[in-house]
Amino acid sequence: MKNLLSAADLDRDEALAILDTATQMHAIQTREVKKLPPLRGRTIVNLFFEDSTRTRSSFEIAGKWLSADVINVSAKGSSVSKGESLRDTALTVAAMGVDALVVRHHASGAVQQLAGWVDCHVVNAGDGTHEHPTQALLDAYTLRGKLGDLADRHVVIVGDITHSRVARSNVLLLNTLGARVTLVAPPTLMPSAVGTWPCTASWDLDATLSGKEHGDVDAVMMLRVQRERMSGGYFRVSASTPSAMGCHRSVSTCWGRRRRSCIPAR
């Protein structure tokens, strides 16, 4: 596998191999010496055209713990702010003999485009509202830690699906791992092409969590409202825009009520 651009790039065996490896690597983090040698002599550039704390520092620390040399380039303070194009920036960085690029960009599809210009490996660390495959791997890892094998599990993803690259990657990866996914969002926050995704969709959170609509629920994932990506018109004028916390609170209450019936006793 050369690049990781979409969660759909992984087949079931590859995804399971990554998740199993992560389990073993997790144990290594409790050691005094956390560094392992497999990427010694390799160079990774984190090319971030959009703000990030967790993803960038996670990729940096992952690279360093695997003994790679990691360089962070962010759009702010780089030649991008002088007007250099995505292509020029990518080629300039790649020309330095870089082995892998980890790229985040605010435009959907930008990372895919960039991967066609350079020879090195490219990892998508989030492109616009399109995909965020490594976040999906982390989510699947967490779910596996709680639920075990995800085959035939039912995962509900609630929130701002339209603007969430994580939701799309999650649907693809969970589907690969054999889980069923139901997306729940108000009509304006549900992508119009959701019918083509390998999942079911609902507008009714209560009915979904009760298990009446799509069967018993094993896990609920909460997405925040991505106001920074909205260009208005997603909420009724009369209703105030729900805050991310408000959304969480109402669903937590709902889920809390039904917790006992939804989580298998083990």
Next chain:
Amino acid sequence: MTSHARTPAAQSTAATVLEAQDVARIVDRMAHQIIENVARQGFEVVLLGIPTRGVPLAHRLAERIEVFEGVSIPVGSLDITMYRDDLRLRGVRPLGETIEPAGGITGKTVILVDDVCYSGRSTRAALDAVADLGRPRAVQLAVLVDRGHRELPIRADYVGKNIPTSPSQTVRVNLAEVDGIDAVAVFDKADES
């Protein structure tokens, strides 16, 4: 562990070198040799099995040492995948488990346990992996089978059986914990499938 299980040597071209009772006797002898060697140091010893088959072997040695001497020796496992020098040549493979023995390894005599010693590259990788876990007083190597053809200046301290082989052959160690049967067989590579 079942995913590692392989069919026991059934092909006619395979020469079974050791049967189950041979393996048991050899493990007993190796346990005695370890006792002889480390008794003077007050058994400040840990056994580190290298996955897959080094781990059950390490547990067997510890169990026999306990039977013979009444001393319980901590056992751990040491995955060396990330330390191998052929990691990039052989592609992605699952990682084994690393379990640090109770009490750690610092200041102890660490005995690395593996099924077969061949090129010596696994042992080299294991030495690097041990260094990341702590600073042992000494590191020794115990192998069930030494088949020769070393590519590095490495030798085992405890050898179950020296089996002269040609590089075109494969040595198969089957252990009951992993494969359901104890046996050691030598194959010609062309027949192995």
